[in-house]
Amino acid sequence: MGEARTRYLRNAWYAAAWSDEIGRTQLARTFLDEPVVLFRETDDTPVALADRCPHRFAPLSEGALVGDAIQCPYHGLRFGSDGACIHNYHGPVPKAASVRRYPLMERYGVTWIWMGDAEQAHEDRLPDFGGFYGNERFAVARGYLHVKGNYQLAVDNLLDLTHAQFLHPALGNPDSSEHVTFKMKSDSSTVWASYFFDGEPVTPFKKMVWDSPSETCDRAADMRWEAPSNLYLEVATTECGQPRDENALLIPSTHFLTPETGKTAHYFWMNARNCRIDDEKLTEMFRESTDKAFRHEDEPMIALVQERMGDNDFDSLNPVFLTTDRAAGKARQILTKLIDAEHGATVSEPEMSA
Ligand code: FES
Ligand SMILES: [Fe+2]
Known part of the structure; x- marks a missing residue:
């Protein structure tokens, strides 16, 4: 076969x-x-x-x-x-x-499946994606997208938010690369990638939800990737130079990617906000604008990338490595290591740096 x-x-x-x-x-x-x-x-x-x-x-x-x-x-x-x-x-x-029969568990409104050894299917092996889910301070919207690309291409997309400037003109700031600083850390199954956009202009989209007359703001975007392919993002907007306290505008989200085949994936997302949480029209607008960005901007690009890659393995194409790829590169490295360990592979690994 x-x-x-x-x-x-x-x-x-x-x-x-x-x-x-x-x-x-x-x-x-x-x-x-x-x-x-x-x-x-x-x-x-x-x-x-x-x-x-x-x-x-x-x-x-x-x-x-x-x-x-x-x-x-x-x-x-x-x-x-x-x-x-x-x-x-x-x-x-x-x-x-x-x-x-595959083990299942239900958490965060999602049913999770364990495709491996049923003996190891312990519920505590699902990392924590709580935070906003079931929290009365947040209003939540959710959506599903079928991705015509490998799930790791979708993870790459989420771990490199610098694409927003080009791919999401309505959401991203046109000159955000001039404002951004980046930090990351990792352990054996997690990558944390933080972007800080200090003193950036307030976008028209943000003006609709942020209760402030300011024309500039500080924005921090903290992304956490958990192997194999689930992510938690928190975007916090504050007045310039102010700490992230209870006045911050918080827009957290979860991004659960599940491989369907080697070239397609299931994408379950939720996003939330801590402002005007009773405004259902605003929740619907959040759902629509997120769906629109993922469905009409991210997904088609991922599908084109997959098409250009054809049957080639990602690494065999020698992708150019930019400093902004550090988080995505680390996540791929960790996942390869975990898959190799599970398959009992003895191939030598590239050194993992801290
Ligand atoms: S009973 Fe014959 S295929 Fe299922
Ligand atoms: Fe995107």
């Missing part, structure tokens, strides 16, 4: 769906090149099973739920929510017939 498959970090929680997308109707979705069917048992427990019948490989998602079980649409084999075959209309239940 053959084509070289993308190597993924398997022992990790990946965002699979918004929890309210999963119900008593089967949801078919591919993660890490594996087709999965998601549904809820009659008591609401979410279930994820391999979406390929072990008989003649029909998609179970096209079948029917029968109580807590799912029935194959082709010859009717029925599988319990643990993945074991429990009914065969045509004879005894074949002992070998079962489909894989």
